[in-house]
Amino acid sequence: MRVKNIVRIIAASLFLVAVVSVQAEQTEVLVTYYTGCDTLTQVGQSFRSCINDSSSCGTLAGDWRQVDTTSCASFDTVTTYWEHCGTSWVQRTTLGACQCSH
Secondary structure (H helix, E strand, O other), rough: OOOHHHHHHHHHHHHHHHHHHHHHHOOEEEEEEEOOOOOOEEEEEEEEEEOOOOEEEEEEOOOOEEEEEOOOOOOOEEEEEEEEEOOOOEEEEEOOOOOOOO
16 A cells, blocks of 8 residues: 555656646747837737737738747746848847848
């Protein structure tokens, strides 16, 4: 009987570790799109939640995009900025200081 209880405790612990590990890898992502240089106009957004629900509004394209990625476990957010240059997105340190022709 004691061995069964120990096995059950170990199995439950492993299950909880697996659940926490999966949760730690998930992120919530908000992408905001802008047009312009220096003075920006927001034109659209897309959102994916921690439970993989997604939604969007407006135009999912522009001269710029801001990507806010939030950990579903720690709620820490990392923000990155991207400028659309030709056919690719180039990471920048801030929004709006155009380095590509638009």
